[in-house]
Amino acid sequence: MKDINTLLNKISNSKDLDFGTIFSNSFELFKKTWLQGFLFVLISILVMLPLILALYLPFIGMMIAQSEDGYLGSSAISQFFTGMSILYIIFVIIAIFALSAISFALEAGFFRVIKKLDYNEPTKTSDIFYFFKAKYFSKTFIIMLASFGISILALMLCYFPIFYVMVPLSFLNVIFAFNPELTTGEIVKASFKLGNKKWLLTFGLLFVSGLLAEIVGLLMCGIGILFTVAFVYHPTYLIYKDVIGFDEEHVIDEIGNTVE
Structure with a gap:
């Protein structure tokens, strides 16, 4: 873990990164992590499925019960929202935050797995x-509240700002993963610093890698997306690695593993 001033200084003094190099390195690293990535996706689905069912089953059941002749019309949807209790609305809000927090924690854990595989650690x-x-x-939960607030x-400022902040927000996970002792404010500050510094590069990498993962997954009969998503x-991890890096002991570990 590094203190916030060290992170900000490293970001400010970071060198220019090459799109092609990071994209190529992402492929090489993915060869090491694809199995753990598949397990990560499965675990995410299994962990969040009960909460998703608890959230949507009452919604679907109540609308069907209010529909006429088994058909779901606009009047049934209107009646459902009119009849929703305050308790259910509160439950929905809490469930959304819980799902977001669970997903965030799993993704942060996966970043640590990527790092270990990158450095040939068990x-x-x-x-x-x-x-x-x-x-x-x-x-x-606190980080998710901050993310939702942003x-x-x-x-509220129209569409361009949300289009812009999506890049800095994409770094919340990786910065938290390797600097969990930082405060929420410091994590957000470092994420925006890194996102602003490498905005165009990050946006291009996220867009291309997301599109490629989806296309390849669909070509593999749809089920392949569980392996490619x-x-x-990986690009986000590699940007963090090249700009901020890890503690010196990780470099020593890597040298030791290489010698072995």
Whole structure:
């Protein structure tokens, strides 16, 4: 972990990065991580599925019950929203934040798995749940609140701001993953600093890698997307690695593993 001033200085003094190099390195790293990426996607689905069902089943059931002759019309939807209780609305809000926090924690854990595989360190499936520890998981809720607040503010300022802040917000996960002791404000500050510094590069990499992961996944009979979707995390990780890097002991570990 680095202090916030060290992070900001490294970002300010960072060298220019090459799109092609990072994209190529993402492919090479993905060769090491594709299996863990697949497990990460499956675990994410299995962990969040019960909460998703609890959120949507009452919604679907109540609308069908209010529909006439088994058909769901606009009047049934209108009646459902009119009859929604305050408790259910509160539950929906809490569920959305809970799903976001769970997803955020799993993604942060996956970034740590990517780092270990990148440095040829041993990994285990439980590493994905690293941030489910009490001292970290509570912070994921706070970070999600901050992220939602920033997104809502950007939406209130029309569409271009949300289009812009999506890049800095994409770094929240990776900065939290490797600097979990920073405060929420410091994580947001570092994310925006890095996102602003490398905005165009990051946007291009996220767009191309996301599009490629989806196309290749669909070509593999649709089910292939479970294997390819994790690819989109690799460019973000490599940008963090090249700009901020890791503690010196990781470099020593890498040299030791290479010698072995």
